Amino acid sequence: MRQLLTCLLCGLLALSASAAAASPQQGGDPRVLVLGAVSDDPGTDYERLKPLLDYVVARLGGAGIREGRILMARDVRQMASYLRRGRVDWVTGSAATGMRLQMQAGAQPLVLDERNGASRCHAVVFVRRDGSVRRLEDLRGRSIAFANGSSTGAYYVPALQLLERRLPLQVLASPLDRPGGDAVGYVFARSQANIAAWVDRRLVDAGAASDADWDNPQSTPSTSRDGFVVIDRSPAYPCAIEMARGDLAPVVRDRLRDVLLQTAGDPDAREPMLEFSQTTRFLPVDAGAAAGLRRVREGVARVRAEVE
Numbered sequence: 479m480r481q482l483l484t485c486l487l488c489g490l491l492a493l494s495a496s497a498a499a500a501s502p503q504q505g506g507d508p509r510v511l512v513l514g515a516v517s518d519d520p521g522t523d524y525e526r527l528k529p530l531l532d533y534v535v536a537r538l539g540g541a542g543i544r545e546g547r548i549l550m551a552r553d554v555r556q557m558a559s560y561l562r563r564g565r566v567d568w569v570t571g572s573a574a575t576g577m578r579l580q581m582q583a584g585a586q587p588l589v590l591d592e593r594n595g596a597s598r599c600h601a602v603v604f605v606r607r608d609g610s611v612r613r614l615e616d617l618r619g620r621s622i623a624f625a626n627g628s629s630t631g632a633y634y635v636p637a638l639q640l641l642e643r644r645l646p647l648q649v650l651a652s653p654l655d656r657p658g659g660d661a662v663g664y665v666f667a668r669s670q671a672n673i674a675a676w677v678d679r680r681l682v683d684a685g686a687a688s689d690a691d692w693d694n695p696q697s698t699p700s701t702s703r704d705g706f707v708v709i710d711r712s713p714a715y716p717c718a719i720e721m722a723r724g725d726l727a728p729v730v731r732d733r734l735r736d737v738l739l740q741t742a743g744d745p746d747a748r749e750p751m752l753e754f755s756q757t758t759r760f761l762p763v764d765a766g767a768a769a770g771l772r773r774v775r776e777g778v779a780r781v782r783a784e785v786e
Contacts, residue, residue: 506567507545508542509542509543509544510544510545510547511534511538511543511546511547511567511568511730512546512547512549512568513547513548513549513566513569513570514548514550514551514557514560514565514567514568514569514570515550515570516550516551516552516554516556516557516571516575517551517552524548525753526753527548527570527754529749529750529753529754530751530754530757531548533741533750534546534734534737537737538730538737540733541727541730541734542729542730543730549566553628554582557569558578558579558583561579561584561723561724564723564725567722567723567726568588568721568722568734569720569722570720570721571718571719571721572628572629572630572717572718572719573599573715573716573717573719573774574628574630574633574634574635574774576719576721577771577775578778579721580721581775581779584723584725585721585723585724586722587719587721587767588719588720588734588763589719589720589735589760589761590718590719590720590760590767591716591718591719591720591755591757591760591761592759592760592761593717594690594756594758597717598715598717598767599630599715599716600631600711600715601631601632601686601687601689601711601715602636602687602688602689602692602708602710602711603622603639603684603686603709603710604677604684604686604692604706604707604708605683605684605685605707606677606678606680606705606707607706607707608705609683611709612709614640614643614645614709614710617640617684618645618662619656619657619659619660620656620657620662620663620683621656621662621663621683621684622636622662622664622682622683622684622685622686623666623672623676623677623681623682623684623685623686624636624664624665625666625667625668625669625673625686626666626668627666629688630688630717630774631687631688631689631712632670632673632686632688632691633686633781634774634777634781635773635774635777636712637664638712638777638781639710639712640662641781641784641785645660645662646662646784647661647662647781647785648662648663648664649663649664649665649785650664653667667685670687670691670694671696671698671699673685673687674697674699674703675702677702678702685706688717689711690717713770713773714770715771715773716763716770716774719763719771720738722734722735739760739761741759741760
């Protein structure tokens, strides 16, 4: 019996040790800069993020940084937890992701991303040209396809546009389902190409997209787009943003911002930036960008309160 109790005690101690090892410790090494991203393909995203991280770390020695690491999260909730525990210092992502991290973990905007020459985006709602829908109000009792529950231009911003027109949103079981009453039914299509295909085949009455995806033939094929018409275009908002942990040491935060802002003038940064996200330069968060971010934040808060 004594031998059995000893074995059980040893087993419990081993399990406790394993659990402790598996749980991240509060805070991190102040000499290590950790870049985070929400990803469903960590291997691919690691390869695209690492060159710019290496470039930045090599220029942060004066701020006490000696090493860079990357930490992926499966969703925004997990990334917010990493930020609150000090496990991540810098997060890259969409405007909606950034605003959710600000709301949930106190992250603060660092710089804007200019990708393929564009730093501001608009959300558009489009329908078939030969249909009867010509304005958002015509979508009462009809359906719209969004991309996914984290998209800025293909979910949060167009959803806010609908809510501001007093058009309640109702989730549908499938594209073939229909909403009740005066609501606008919505489904997630998971990709912009699927949204275009569903509108083209009349599975849904409308689709949402960022203008970048609307103008991209790979996302919205021109053969389909010729039969579509845009019925709504949102005010501008930042396409993508870099966020810093709210309590990141000011000397690190300020130097990180300076290095990112200076990349556009450094030939050595060109390839790392293009690999990062086809980034052409980083820009300061000016008054116009701040207003766009406030609107995205309003959209996130309202959609999460009234729809989700």
